[in-house]
Structures are given as C-alpha cells and as structure tokens.
Amino acid sequence: MIAIARNHLSSLFINPNPFLCNSNVLSFSTRRVQTLIPNPEICDLLINKLRFSPESASLASSRFPKLRDPQRADSVLSFLKENSFTTAQLQKLVIYDPRILGFTIEGIKSRLKVFQDLGLSSEEIAKMISSNKRILQSSIANKIIPNLSLLKGLLGSNDDVARLLKRLSWFVRHDLEKTLIPNVEILKRCGIPMEHILHLLYGLPRAFVVKSDIMRKSVDKAIEFGVPRTSVVFIYAVCLFHSTSQGMWEAKLQTLRDLGFSDDDALAMFRKQPTVFRASGNKMKSKIELLLGTGKYGVASIVANPVALGYNIEKRLEPRMQILRLLESRNLIETWPGLSLFASCTDYMFFDKFIRPYYDKIGEECIIKKFVAGKKELKV
Template sequence: MEDVIKRVPRILTSNLDTVLKPKFKVFQDLGFSDSDIVDIVSSDPWILWRSADNRLAPALLVLKKILGSNARVLKALKLPGWFLKYDLEKTMMSNVEVLQSYGIKSPQIIKYIFQFPRFFVHKPESIVEVVKRVDEMGFDMKSKRFLSAIRIMTSLTVDTWERKVKLFKSLGLSEDDISAVFRRVPQVFAVSENKIKEVTELLLSTGKFDISFIVNRPELLIYSVEHRLKPRLRVMEILEKKKLLGKKHNLITICKYSKQKFAELYVIPYANELEGRVHEGKS
C-alpha cells in the first residue's frame, strides 16, 4: 500500500468509516478476497473516491454480469482506470445487448472488452448507427470480422473515414473495391494514409502486382514496409532470379511468417547466395 499512499497521500487523512470501509464492503459483498481488493486499489487508488452506492457497486455488478467471474472483473479493473467514470449500465451493458442482438456471441464480446475496452463505453445509439453503416457495405453479420468492422468504424470520425475512401479512390480502387477491402480486413482502415500509400506504391513498383491483387489481399497494407515487405520481397526476387525456388510462393504466406520462420525457410538455406545483398529489420 506504500505506493498507493505516495500516489494518493490524502488516503492517510480519509475517514475510515465513511470513506474507505463502504468501498471495501462493496468488494467484499461481491466475493472479492482481501488480496483481490489490495490488487484493485493498488492498480487504481482513485477507485476509493467513487460513490459506493451510485457508481462502484452498480459498475461492479454490470462487469460481473457481463464477464461472469470475479477473476475477469479483477482483470478488467486492472486496465487503465477509467471504467468507473462511466455509467456502465447505460453504456457497456446496453452496447453488449446491442451486439448480442446482432448475433455476436459472449466469448467474442468478452475478448474485445479486454482488448478494446473504450469501444464499449461509446453511446449505444452511435453503435447502432455504425452497425447500419457496416451492414450497408454488405458485411455478413455472421462473420467473425463483423465486430472488428464495427469497432474500427466506431473509432474513426466521418472525416477520417472519407479521407481514407478518397485515398483508396486515388490509388485506383472503385467503391465496390473499397467495400470489399473493408469486408476482408476492416483493420486496414485504421492504418495511416502514408502507410497505405507506401505499401501500394511498393507493390505496384515491382511490376508483379496490380491494384486487383491488393484489393484481394488487403492484409498486405498492414505490414511494415521497411521491416517486412521490402526485405522479404528482395529475398524472393534474388532467389527467383537464381532459380532457387521450385515453385511460386504466396506473398501473403511469406509475410505472415515470423522473422525466425522466414529465415529458416528462405534465408539460412541460401545464406551464400544472399550474403550482403539483403537485410531484414525487426518485424
């Protein structure tokens, strides 16, 4: 607790009976152990200044209902301490119910709560609006990428979205192409505009790939140009010129390999041929 006192010195002068005990009791009543409570308070000491009845207890009940166990609630409360700034009944609970109404299952929702917690405190009406927009783009609501699509679109302002669309059009994509890219890999729309340009220009500059290739494999737009695409393209180019590859290799597969796996397959066996001719940075 020494760290807690350093971060929030006023805890030493707070009234034990009226300020601190009611908060501890809320946790105890929900079945949290003393060590759990210490972990929670150590992670976010300001939790002790949330109203026990109006904020803390209702929020914990919502988290327990959605997440299903104290262990998961404990994990959630260790995320950056802003959950309790919101009315979780009106935001998180409502959003979970909206997502479930579209067929998204609890395990995927719980996974996303830990990965993208801020998504769940958007205004529910904004989530509903985004679902409509995603649906209009022809997205299959049964797809595992459906929730990802909603999250990505929710994270972007209308202006940002329109800039991305304009950029894709300038690169030669049609409206249908753009919708197809979004359906295949929604995360592409979270990639910076400079990155999208760099990857597209690199692939087109090889003379081996065209826009339709990128539209059908938009995940390539996510990879690092300097640390993954360039060096791997260079390795494959050298090996192909030397006729050391027995068959045509899929660029997506090549880029998905970890740095170690790629080296084992394409660098180490041809070390003499590649020596001094290529360098791969961090993946």
C-alpha cells in the first residue's frame, strides 16, 4: 500500500472546484436599471428609516414599479425592527431585494416562527437572515422545512440544528437531499464513525455539498493513501482532496523535496496531519525553514510532529523560539523541548514551564514582557 501511494503522490489529487460559486447578490452599482420613476414616499421612508442616501433610495424604489405601498413598506420595516433586525441588517436586505418591502407581515411572521421553533433567539434569526438573504426568498414548504427535517434527522435534535444554523445558515436553502445525505451515506458505508462525520459537518461543512461522485473519489484516494479510516484525520484528508488540484499538490511535494524531505516523509506527514497541506507551498516552506533554522528540530522531528506546521509563525512559533534562545543564552535551560511540546502546548503551559520559573531573572526582557502582555490570562 505504501509503495502504491508513494508512486501516485503526484497524480491522485483532483480539482473539481466544488466551492466555486457565483454570488447572486444584487448591487445598486452593478445592476442595469431601466428608466423607471421612483416612488417619493418609498424614497423618504428609506432615507428616514434606514438612512439610505437619496440616490440609493431613489434607485431602490424605482427597481420594482409595483412597489407602490409605502404604508406596507413601513409596516414591514417596523415589524422587522421589533424582531431585532438592526438598521444595518435591514439595509442589506433591501439592497439585496427591495421586494421585501412588499411582503406581508403574516408571511414574514410564519417564516420567523420556523426558526423560533428551533430555539433560536430573535437576534440570532436576524443575524442569520441578514447574512444569508436568500432565506427570505426560499419556499418554506418546499425548501426550508424539508431541509430542517433532514438536518434534525441527521443531527438528532432542534438544539443541534440551531447550533449548526448559527454558523452556517446556507444549509437551509441548499439541496441537502442530493448532496449532504448521499455524502453522509458514502462515508458511513466506508466505516467512518458517525461522530467523525458530524465533527466534519460542524468544522468543514462545505465538504458535504459536493457532488456524490467527487466525495466517492476523494474517499477512495484517502483510503489509497493509507489514512486510517477510524481516525478523525481521515475526514480532513477527504476534504483536502475536494479542493486541492494535482498541480497544487505537486508544488507542495516539490517544496518538501527541496527542503530535504522524501516522498515517504510527505506521505507520513499527510497521514498524521492532512490539514497542514491546506496551506500554500510558500507558507509551508516558511515554517519548515524557521524550524530547521533553529538547529534544534530536523526533518525527522517535523515528520513525526507535522502538527507544528499548523501554527502561526508570528503569534506562536517565533515568540517561543525567542524565549527559548534567551533562556539558553542565560544557561537557564540545557535543551529545548521536543517539537510536539514546543508547538502544541497552550500559552499558559508554555508560560508555566519556560517563563514562570525564571521570571525574576528575565522578566524585564522585552520579549518576555511582550509575551505576557499579549496573553491576558497569564498571571506572573
């Protein structure tokens, strides 16, 4: 299996571009406007109630000539404000589609109730709808309610559905029956534990809305690479195959070769921590060069602990290196910690082990003061 995977490292990735999509959000500055007469009363309403500029208000009121009922528009805006929609959120909704001003209160109320029944607060619903404006256009009976039922059947409770929608409201309008459900079944048939599937659903949900044949190919490749199916990293490997082209993978592989890594090393790193391969080749190179440049961590250390490549240079790796160099220069430590401890321990753990015991001697050093100041939870 190792030989097969190694021989095909440069050819197994696909690039279906599943996450590329066209935005349908309309903009006043880009939409072609016909010669229509603005409604003065609607204009005044948008200017006074939503702080529109006169030009934007005029354009909004002229885009839909049937929008001629300022009383209804005022009622709609007042009702939404009563339900925790802010002025900024309402501006977004009206800019996206001024027809909202012609909606009935009952229609909006029934739409909000669907989400209230999940346990979402009015503020959460307002945030969800304003960030995913197509929810107002999606059919309650044919799209929203069926999708919510599918999600509840998968996740188990209204609370879990609400938790997902707070982060990813677009699930409400996506065709889950053709994407999410078949893709979950593909993973389950491969023996992937349901807890791992749900872990990815919350963490990288767009991995589930690709076409089923793409999911199937990605799963097959992760298996061929030898990533353990019982490990949560299998799911992340599958997700990586969704979005990494053969050319991108080859560039990263060549970067590793140039830095002294073998193809076996790359394969071992991928199996342990596929997420680090999401970074660009340049970012990966910068982190590896930084670690190798210490003289404390070599290729073998990085292969054994690829998780270190997932951390930020400026916020974690470099500050810790500076502190260890300072301790070493003062003969306060004889050896540096292993790469896993160095990179993965929390800031509090690092402080407790490498700063607190020596604080009286090095506490005035600039790097120490800066490190402590940047971590408010740390107590000297």
